[in-house]
Amino acid sequence: MALDDFYRNCAEIIRRVETVIDGKREAVQMALTALLAEGHVLIEDVPGVGKTMLARALAKSVDCTVNRIQFTPDLLPSDITGVSIYNQVEREFEFKPGPIFANIVIGDEINRASPKTQSALLESMEEGQVTVDGTTSILASPFTVIATQNPVEMEGTYPLPEAQRDRFMMRISMGYPDEAAELAMLRRRESSSPLDDLEPVVSTVQLIAMIETVRGVFVSWAVEQYAVSIAQATRRDEDLRLGASPRATLQLVRAAKARAALDGREFVLPDDIDALAIPVLSHRLIPTNRVSGRGNPFDPGAVSEIIARIVGATPVPLGAVGPA
Template identity: 80%
Template structure:
């Protein structure tokens, strides 16, 4: 079942004829995106680069932090820099799965059921405060995030391509939140936090946002087809066998680490390598280095892990800290591959 031409867009994204950008073109385009985002998100270069990395790696991003530090602003700004379809879903306790995926409505004129697409049918879906909805409603995103499709009443509809979910959530220690199930967390390529701004950035915010929001001035700087070309370019980034083995060794180590009760999944390995390819491309390289794996390991792996310590396994701040520390220790003790890592 095609809806709003999305199948046509998906076909173009998977077309082998999509142009691969040169390193100069890729750098020029990615710089436009980053500079546009930083007109709104000041002093958070790492978070901004990570958000773009996930988008180019065809993943989904989870932004977790306390209220008011710019989680939703980052998601909205990234979405506005690309001239594509964007929908925002405000997750609340009374939200139903059909409010996300869509629903079949009976047409009394044609005497047939017609599918009305939900807000998940967009290139970029912003899920605001995703953990304020029940796990049943959260699960409405599982199929779309993994398979790029939605099944309602036995009918399957393809989603747009590219398709990315950028979700924000508050710490589970806060009132009215539901911990994300493990299967949901595992579908997010990476998890980041914003952190508080430094004094200079916060002072500047008082002056720049007194009368209006800088988000109002953000305009698209790349088209959907330019984004598709960037994604296709990232896919072509070379990963040597030693670097692949390095990533596998790190992920497998999480499954036998005594401080972890549940390690990272094979999906995590795929996400780690894909994100590393995007990071390499953003750095102007056509091949992945072990440094790319090291730099991304905590953001890509930690949110999937469950610490062995019961006091640190509730999914809260203690859990995140324990899992992150375990990943850092594993990376620090894993032998880095020697020799050539670029294409021959």
């Protein structure tokens, strides 16, 4: 897909989603960035700020298969992946696919499911497949999980394990709307929900072409070295007990390629890495007890400050970053 067509499609998707989500351009762009970079998104914020609405609006703007899973403590792994049922006519077991078999899967309140159920997502989110009763089934392509969770309510929730958090490309926060956006929301939703009028902007075929465009964005050796230097620094920092994984480095570069394409560029700049370092890395890092004990342990601000410090101290490449 030509970069001009890619840019127009992205702008239209953002415009349509913003008819549902008022005043949250950055959150919408981040969610779209992850979708185009073939990553998964964790939307974490307090109740009622539009986490699920953002996920539904983004999913509805693309003409592809969408399934929603409401995570609860009694949800079983088979409720997500599917189950083998004995067919008495054929006298053999027949696999009934679960809701994970869709292009976009919306996982609402993912931290309400038990760790056993959460682990059912590990294989699908990393390898794009599901194994049930020894039989492996390939998931649809493209495949993206958009999950939501409440960071402040503890009763009836299970914290996501490190392996699960590491599979999300980025964590984004909605935040409260400003006064103008909240007033606009009241006017728009007096009689109906704007989500009902949202029509798909691109088809599945077009989305795949847009993803291929992102894959073709150029990343110079200097920018790759910059991303690796940041990841390496998180593993050595005295304020962090767990640094960024190699998967985090890979996803940071992939997200940077999508951001560059969204800006109409065919190459990645160090600024792309800087802008995405916190949303891509913050949920993967674990601070030391000394840092996490300074305030609310659910406040990601401390980790964000550490990442900002590391990015600021990492030398920016001075060589050519565009294609030769």
